Amino acid sequence: MQQHTMASISILGDFDHQRVLLSAICVLIGLGILAICKRHKASNPAVQDSNNKSISTVIPEPPQKSPLSPQRKPGAWSPVLFDYPAVEPCADNPTTIKPVPYRPFRWGEYHVTMGIRSMPWNDWFELDDQFSNYHHIRERRIQAHGDRLVRVLPSTPQLATGGHDAAGELVQEMAEYLSRRYSTTYTVKRVGDPQRAGGWYGLPPIQEITIVPVGKTYNLETEDPMVVAALLVQDDIAIMIEGSDGRYYLQAAAILIPGSWRLQDKIGMSLDEIHISGTVPQFESKLQLSMSRFFRRLPVDKPVCRTNYGFQVVAPPDLADPIDPHELAWARTMKGEETSDDEIEPGFMRPRHSCNPPPSQVDPIKHVPTIFLADSNPDSTTPLSVHPSRVRMRVERQTLRRLPRTGAVVFGIRTYLTPLDDLASEPDVPGRLASAIRSWPEDVAVYKARPAYESVLSYLDAQHAAQVAASAGLTSVSDPVPIVQ
Numbered sequence: 044m045q046q047h048t049m050a051s052i053s054i055l056g057d058f059d060h061q062r063v064l065l066s067a068i069c070v071l072i073g074l075g076i077l078a079i080c081k082r083h084k085a086s087n088p089a090v091q092d093s094n095n096k097s098i099s100t101v102i103p104e105p106p107q108k109s110p111l112s113p114q115r116k117p118g119a120w121s122p123v124l125f126d127y128p129a130v131e132p133c134a135d136n137p138t139t140i141k142p143v144p145y146r147p148f149r150w151g152e153y154h155v156t157m158g159i160r161s162m163p164w165n166d167w168f169e170l171d172d173q174f175s176n177y178h179h180i181r182e183r184r185i186q187a188h189g190d191r192l193v194r195v196l197p198s199t200p201q202l203a204t205g206g207h208d209a210a211g212e213l214v215q216e217m218a219e220y221l222s223r224r225y226s227t228t229y230t231v232k233r234v235g236d237p238q239r240a241g242g243w244y245g246l247p248p249i250q251e252i253t254i255v256p257v258g259k260t261y262n263l264e265t266e267d268p269m270v271v272a273a274l275l276v277q278d279d280i281a282i283m284i285e286g287s288d289g290r291y292y293l294q295a296a297a298i299l300i301p302g303s304w305r306l307q308d309k310i311g312m313s314l315d316e317i318h319i320s321g322t323v324p325q326f327e328s329k330l331q332l333s334m335s336r337f338f339r340r341l342p343v344d345k346p347v348c349r350t351n352y353g354f355q356v357v358a359p360p361d362l363a364d365p366i367d368p369h370e371l372a373w374a375r376t377m378k379g380e381e382t383s384d385d386e387i388e389p390g391f392m393r394p395r396h397s398c399n400p401p402p403s404q405v406d407p408i409k410h411v412p413t414i415f416l417a418d419s420n421p422d423s424t425t426p427l428s429v430h431p432s433r434v435r436m437r438v439e440r441q442t443l444r445r446l447p448r449t450g451a452v453v454f455g456i457r458t459y460l461t462p463l464d465d466l467a468s469e470p471d472v473p474g475r476l477a478s479a480i481r482s483w484p485e486d487v488a489v490y491k492a493r494p495a496y497e498s499v500l501s502y503l504d505a506q507h508a509a510q511v512a513a514s515a516g517l518t519s520v521s522d523p524v525p526i527v528q
Contacts, residue, residue, distance in 0.1 A: 180372055
């Protein structure tokens, strides 16, 4: 019995050994098949055509293994494989879409952060019923100011590549995206050679794009790509290119409606220099290192967005520019003349000017009197009295995306202006807004020019109190007392 038992154990042991050996052989065969499939897929990446059908195409230039490969030297970039996601057509005509009501302020303590979040591919550019008005303002600005607003730099030897190639790649990307996302607004014509690579999903590149609502057609092969990009959307555009020192430089841009800064003062600067020269609060202590690391690591398939906000005071209606009464393009009332040869100080407040309009000073382009709102105190810390109807909240929605062919990082900067009166009528907004303005540290308050509109806090408090009373069913709260203009 003992021998039988031992024999049985020996037989079972041999059987287990054979089973393990067979399993190992099967695993090795499976891994070999998987490796073959991966090599085949890498040489024929699957993408989708305009009808969302799966097709295969070959990227002409050999891709690097990863956009974050540790072997990549600063300033060096190889085109990467990128399967462009299918863009979902917008269900509504942009002429019927109201501007997105971004309200990026909150109750309580203020914190300085990058505040980035993931951006869905469908939301790269936002269009709304203000498109035609924005286009008119932007087109007029290009005609009036030329290369003050649109610049493409050549390469800087031993430092950074020029912006031309990235601008060309960008305008093609924009045309591909816009014609798919907003097909009632944009139509495109591709080059005649079907074998010519360059478009999405293996299609030929786009030669012309037409903006249907404004009746304008642009040639992507013969016209300045940055000018075309600037006129296609409501966003300002900035192209940052990594230099051999690892920093990112502003090598091309179309900055048409900046409000408070000028491209001519920033073009060619590094990202650090742009923020430091602009006196961005706590940049060096809290943002510089994380921002540099973020730009270095940003992959092509993970675009992000962020929002920021500020306020500006505009001219009274009788002195406003009829084309741009809300001072979308340039905060003239607070900053003075954009074309001045004087150094433009950072932020929205320009001190050392009188609050009264100089009667002899007339803008040669707009032909309306120029007025300056500023404090006689050079540090602009004394609050001024301003009527709420003259205050606008200025929100910037910034998108960041890395281009796959050139590796440039593209900023989209979409500006939204909202009258303070409109904000004060929104549920729960006036109290939250007043809390946010009061929460700014002193350096942030100076940067955002709080003394220019701080007097409206009592107006927001009154509106908040009225809302609270109304929600509680009370009737004892009197109507808010208007502030004298």
